[in-house]
Amino acid sequence: MPAELLGKSLNELREWMASLGEPAYRGAQVYHAIYAERRREFAAMTNLPAVLRERLGREAAITLPMIARKYHSADGSVRYLLPLGIGSAADAARPAAVEAVFMPSDARQTVCISTQAGCAVDCKFCLTATLGLVRNLTAGEILGQVLVALDDNRERLAPRTNVVLMGQGEPLLNFEPTMAAVRILIDPNALALSPRHVTLSTSGIVPGIDRLAQEKVRPKLAVSINASSDAQRDVIMPINRKYPLAALLDACRRYPLRPWERLTFEYVLLGGLNDSANDARRVVRLLAGLRCKVNLIPWNPGELPYRPPAPTAVEEFRRILADKDVPVFVRYSRGQDIFAACGQLAVIETGIEARA
Numbered sequence: 001m002p003a004e005l006l007g008k009s010l011n012e013l014r015e016w017m018a019s020l021g022e023p024a025y026r027g028a029q030v031y032h033a034i035y036a037e038r039r040r041e042f043a044a045m046t047n048l049p050a051v052l053r054e055r056l057g058r059e060a061a062i063t064l065p066m067i068a069r070k071y072h073s074a075d076g077s078v079r080y081l082l083p084l085g086i087g088s089a090a091d092a093a094r095p096a097a098v099e100a101v102f103m104p105s106d107a108r109q110t111v112c113i114s115t116q117a118g119c120a121v122d123c124k125f126c127l128t129a130t131l132g133l134v135r136n137l138t139a140g141e142i143l144g145q146v147l148v149a150l151d152d153n154r155e156r157l158a159p160r161t162n163v164v165l166m167g168q169g170e171p172l173l174n175f176e177p178t179m180a181a182v183r184i185l186i187d188p189n190a191l192a193l194s195p196r197h198v199t200l201s202t203s204g205i206v207p208g209i210d211r212l213a214q215e216k217v218r219p220k221l222a223v224s225i226n227a228s229s230d231a232q233r234d235v236i237m238p239i240n241r242k243y244p245l246a247a248l249l250d251a252c253r254r255y256p257l258r259p260w261e262r263l264t265f266e267y268v269l270l271g272g273l274n275d276s277a278n279d280a281r282r283v284v285r286l287l288a289g290l291r292c293k294v295n296l297i298p299w300n301p302g303e304l305p306y307r308p309p310a311p312t313a314v315e316e317f318r319r320i321l322a323d324k325d326v327p328v329f330v331r332y333s334r335g336q337d338i339f340a341a342c343g344q345l346a347v348i349e350t351g352i353e354a355r356a
């Protein structure tokens with residue numbers, strides 16, 4: 001069985017190369033070739049001796065997720081359906097598939113990626129929750145989604161890439177593989193993205209936030225809050241019973257922000273449920289003293305029993321926050337027509353068919 005190299009860190013590649021009896025610095029050359037030069041074939045790694053290239057061709061692999069289907073949105077976004085672990089016995093019983101979304105704009109592209117197949121967190125407004133957790137992704141599978149989306153849009157790439165870990169799954173419940181992928185995304189000798197352009201979104205896993213706070217290299221942190229009281233949040237995000245708002249906001253207050261950084265709070269507005277003026281006033285009080293911004297995300301119609309907020313309710317909610325000097329933005333999700341929008345990522349269990 002060839003060794004899978006995608007997702008390996010610099011040190012892991014150095015050690016692996018040494019275990020083959022090769023000089024460890026060859027591992028650094030392979031690291032640079034895979035992530036910085038984005039080479040997929042060992043034969044194209046011309047910085048390596050020909051004999052080693054041939055050996056790697058026999059003994060190693062760089063496996064990107066296969067694109068099973070693509071859905072093109074009228075707004076230019078593309079949703080990818082990516083089955084994982086094809087041919088693996090472990091995935092045969094319940095095939096794992098994830099989705100990644102490529103969203104172009106003038107000066108940049110944003111790639112939204114998944115960290116788990118399915119999700120166990122069970123947010124009631126989220127289609128992914130209906131799958132339950134299928135399995136955790138490896139670092140290579142997480143990183144591979146970015147590479148697939150960039151490779152497939154090679155002709156229209158803008159200079160800047162943003163990555164958001166907001167697809168299927170709760171990243172902080174698959175901590176180590178997620179962070180291994182993030183370190184490679186941010187490493188100036190690998191994909192070289194700015195830490196300002198990589199955002200991890202959590203449903204509010206308090207121990208995970210505390211653990212992220214200890215990391216030397218960190219993405220930006222977004223917290224999906226979606227409610228103005230525990231009573232409301234318990235209903236739409238059952239994880240709140242384990243990590244209630246007070247504990248979550250305490251973790252946010254002790255989170256060590258860098259000088260340029262603000263926390264992002266995401267608030268999905270569900271019509272008639274969490275979108276009143278009183279909700280907005282409670283959110284202002286909850287976030288008092290935090291260096292943050294709020295993204296209001298009007299609910300996207302899907303197959304779940306919620307309705308979008310009235311445009312007047314969205315505007316009033318926004319105004320109440322803005323009047324209290326809370327930076328607030330209304331985010332209309334991209335790719336709604338291809339089920340690529342927030343809370344709409346769900347592959348049915350065959351892993352090959354989609355709901356679009």
Ligand code: SF4
Nearest residue numbers: 119122123126129169
């Ligand atoms: S919103 Fe995120 S954390 Fe919640 S169920 Fe969906 S994928 Fe999981």
